[in-house]
Each structure stands twice: as C-alpha cells, then as structure tokens.
Amino acid sequence: MTHAPQIRIPATYMRGGTSKGVFFRLDDLPEAARVPGPARDALLMRVIGSPDPYGKHTDGMGGATSSTSKCVIIAPASVPDHDVDYLYGQVSIDSAFVDWSGNCGNLSTAVGPFAVANGFVPAARIPREGTVAVRVWQANIGKTIVVHVPVSDGQVQETGDFELDGVTFPAAEIVLEFIDPSDDEGEGGEGLQPGMFPTGNLVDDLEVPGIGTLTATLITAGIPTVFVDAAALGFDGTELQPAVNDDKAALARLEAIRVAGALRMGLIKAPEDAATRQHTPKVAFVAPAKDYAASSGKRIAAAEIDLNVRALSMGKLHHAMMGTASVAIAAAAAVPGTLVNLAAGGGARDAVRFGHPSGTLRVGAAVALADGRWTVTRAVMSRSARVLMEGAVRVPGAVQPR
Incomplete structure (x- = not known):
C-alpha cells in the first residue's frame, strides 16, 4: 500500500489583537485552493485540525476556540489604491465548515505587518523610522481598512510597551481605521434598508x-x-x-x-x-x-x-x-x-x-x-500584532486539492 507524503505550504502563524491564525500568500497555496470552493475549504480545515469531535485541535494549528481557529489569505490588491486583498476564513471547530461571511477585526491588525514584511508594500513608501499606512481591501465584505504599521530601522516594529487587555505581553501599538464600515448596499430582504440599521430603526x-x-x-x-x-x-x-x-x-x-x-x-x-x-x-x-x-x-x-x-x-x-x-x-x-x-x-x-x-x-x-x-x-481602535512562527505548515497529501 502506498502512502501520499505530506505537502508543505509556506505559512506564517500570527497573533493579531486577541486572535491568532495561519496566514498564507495566495500564490503559495496548491493550485486548486487558490480559488473559492470545496478544495480550499478542505485544505484549511485540515490545517486547523477540523472537524474535531474532541474539541482540542490536537492534530492541527487551531486552538479550539473561535479566536484561534482562523485562516487568512493575502494576495496583491485587486482594487485600485490598495496594497493587498485580505480574505478571512473562520474554521468551525466541530463541523466540516469554513465561514467566509465576515471579517476578523483582530486579525486585520496583522494583515498590515504581514503585507510589509512580505513585499506587498513598495519599499519607497516604507520609512526608516515612523509608520506606514497599509491600505487593505477586505475581500469578504468589500471594505477598506487602513493599518498604520510602526516601522523601526526599516522593518516592522513588533515589540513595544502598548498593552492590550486580553493579550498577556505588551507589543507595538498598531492603529486601525475601518473606512465606511457599514453595509452600504444591504444584503436584500423585503422592507430592509442599506446602511447601519437595516430595519431603519435604532431599536x-x-x-x-x-x-x-x-x-x-x-x-x-x-x-x-x-x-x-x-x-x-x-x-x-x-x-x-x-x-x-x-x-x-x-x-x-x-x-x-x-x-x-x-x-x-x-x-x-x-x-x-x-x-x-x-x-x-x-x-x-x-x-x-x-x-x-x-x-x-x-x-x-x-x-x-x-x-x-x-x-x-x-x-x-x-x-x-x-x-x-x-x-x-x-x-x-x-x-x-x-x-x-x-x-x-x-x-x-x-x-x-x-x-x-x-x-x-x-x-x-x-x-x-x-x-x-x-x-x-x-x-x-488600537491593537497589536506579532509573528509567532514562520516557515511552512504541513498537511497530509490525502487532502491535497485535485
């Protein structure tokens, strides 16, 4: 009996705010997982270790909580005046399901540093000291997020004295701007309205x-x-x-x-x-x-x-x-x-x-x-982010998308 070897996918494990997740560059994913669909979902579930009836994620990168069962895919910007596209998948812990219906605001913090460190932001825009504004297109919901990334000696600054409740250690402060964050178009439905309050009522x-x-x-x-x-x-x-x-x-x-x-x-x-x-x-x-x-x-x-x-x-x-x-x-x-x-x-x-x-x-x-x-x-709002590990994640070849 032959056994398919594990496949190796370049990845970065990052904390963003009070969440953490596995970050991928779109082009590093197996070809079948570069587009939405069952192959992508199956791969990300196996990365995280879902579905897990034990609720532990022992055989994956997830942490068996909603804050730690997350994957992010970063690609060159598809929208003018932006630096990257950011796609977020919330992986269910105990069922075979990846939810693409919304954004993770905490992991949005880490998208800026990831974009800078991985060459998505032109070097000419990155100061020797200061901050660089990374314009992120949040592809799940079609919104712009501006991530103000601190820079020291020309590199992303991760350490600092900013304290965020829910995170054990201090780090560098990252300011997030969510631009026009309400639903302008609405998702449909009789009698509903676009904008902040879909029913038209405050209460x-x-x-x-x-x-x-x-x-x-x-x-x-x-x-x-x-x-x-x-x-x-x-x-x-x-x-x-x-x-x-x-x-x-x-x-x-x-x-x-x-x-x-x-x-x-x-x-x-x-x-x-x-x-x-x-x-x-x-x-x-x-x-x-x-x-x-x-x-x-x-x-x-x-x-x-x-x-x-x-x-x-x-x-x-x-x-x-x-x-x-x-x-x-x-x-x-x-x-x-x-x-x-x-x-x-x-x-x-x-x-x-x-x-x-x-x-x-x-x-x-x-x-x-x-x-x-x-x-x-x-x-x-202000958050912080940090690279926890970088290199490659491995998944059994049996789940390699066809």
Whole structure:
C-alpha cells in the first residue's frame, strides 16, 4: 500500500489583537485552493485540525476556540489604491465548515505587518523610522481598512510597551481605521434598508421563538450585530466565560436571539440557514458600567468605563471582544437612542470605553445623519500584532486539492 507524503505550504502563524491564525500568500497555496470552493475549504480545515469531535485541535494549528481557529489569505490588491486583498476564513471547530461571511477585526491588525514584511508594500513608501499606512481591501465584505504599521530601522516594529487587555505581553501599538464600515448596499430582504440599521430603526421589537419579544438594536457596522440588554437575559453585563459558556440553556437562548436577528436583518431566509452562517451575525448584550473583576483578576472600576459589553462568537462567549464587534459597538454608541448608546448614558459621543471579560477597550466612530439615515464614515481602535512562527505548515497529501 502506498502512502501520499505530506505537502508543505509556506505559512506564517500570527497573533493579531486577541486572535491568532495561519496566514498564507495566495500564490503559495496548491493550485486548486487558490480559488473559492470545496478544495480550499478542505485544505484549511485540515490545517486547523477540523472537524474535531474532541474539541482540542490536537492534530492541527487551531486552538479550539473561535479566536484561534482562523485562516487568512493575502494576495496583491485587486482594487485600485490598495496594497493587498485580505480574505478571512473562520474554521468551525466541530463541523466540516469554513465561514467566509465576515471579517476578523483582530486579525486585520496583522494583515498590515504581514503585507510589509512580505513585499506587498513598495519599499519607497516604507520609512526608516515612523509608520506606514497599509491600505487593505477586505475581500469578504468589500471594505477598506487602513493599518498604520510602526516601522523601526526599516522593518516592522513588533515589540513595544502598548498593552492590550486580553493579550498577556505588551507589543507595538498598531492603529486601525475601518473606512465606511457599514453595509452600504444591504444584503436584500423585503422592507430592509442599506446602511447601519437595516430595519431603519435604532431599536426594534425582536420576536424570538421560545423567549418572547426583546428590544434589540440591529446594526451592520464592522460586522452584523444584534445588541440586547443584559438585564432582559438575566445578566448584569459583568459575566466572564464560565458563567455563560457552562450554561447550555443560556447559550441556546442566545443562539435563538442570533437566529431571530439574522432573519430580521435579511442575512438568512430560514432558521436552518443559520447553521451555515455561524460567524455572522454576532449577538452581544450590554449593560451600564459596573465594577467587576476581569478574567485575569484585574479589577475594573465602573468609573473607568462607559458601559459593559459581552459578545458571543461561534456560539460561545468571547474571551475579550472581537475587533469587528468593537466597530459595531463604537458606531452604535455614537448614535443617540440605540441600546448601546443608552447603556453608555446616552447623548452624542465620538468614542466609548467599554468593559469586556478581559478588561477594557476604547473605540471611536464618526457618524452622520442625512435624509433620516445614519451612516458611519470611520471607526478607529488600537491593537497589536506579532509573528509567532514562520516557515511552512504541513498537511497530509490525502487532502491535497485535485
């Protein structure tokens, strides 16, 4: 019996924000995986180690959490005035599925340094000391992200004293600008509108089977997100992962809210479609500022934050906060009358600091009201990124795309 040898694919393992993933240059992938389809999905699942009924990813590069089961494909820009195309795949842990429906805001941070280090940015634009603005075309959602990459001695600067709650060690600060991050075109659906609020409302009455009617803010900025009040779910907004992830009934209620929100936003046509769109929308619950202890034991005082937010990713409470959901939080907080804005105390604001399970994060957004429609032109936050390992990833030849 003959055995196919493992194939070797150049790759870089990177942390971006509070996530990490396997980065590939498009041209380094096997030919059949350079285009969307089953061959690409099969390859990336095998890289990560999915599907894994044990939920450990022992035989792959994944970390068995939504924050660490990710792959990124980088290619030369297909859009003028950009440096790279960035395509993101969220790999399911226990099912044979790769979700391409949204972006990862945390890994967006690492795209800039990867682009600089791998020659996608012209050398003439890279200063000896300072920063270089890398214009990224986010191919999943068709949006521009500007990643301001620090440079030292002509190379990407990775070390520094910037501290990010949810990341153990300090690193160099990277500023992210999400340009026009709302859904301008809309994804369709009767009675829905393009822009930040697909229903046209700042607050909706959301009918959730088995739960009843909940007030919700449905927004498509950064990533489609369903915001609800923590108190309506029996939470106070200071919960850490075990309080939610160990409660199967709570997870089921939150998934029901996500499905109802997806239907109301026109993201899916039937409840069963939610299983093939696990990455979006997100569901998050908000509450007024309150003292709590973060997962590290660090004390967070109510006076330090404007509100508390907890969000779910791939069916589990996130250990910190997704970057794209942070954009949604910033945009919603800036619009008077949304649930996020009200939890933060109401009024006009261009920035907000919120508490999450690992600590706090400050995000800003510029919004405008024109012809009765809210738009967000820009959202800004600081993260960090670092190369963890580079070289080649190996996968069994049996999954080599044909």
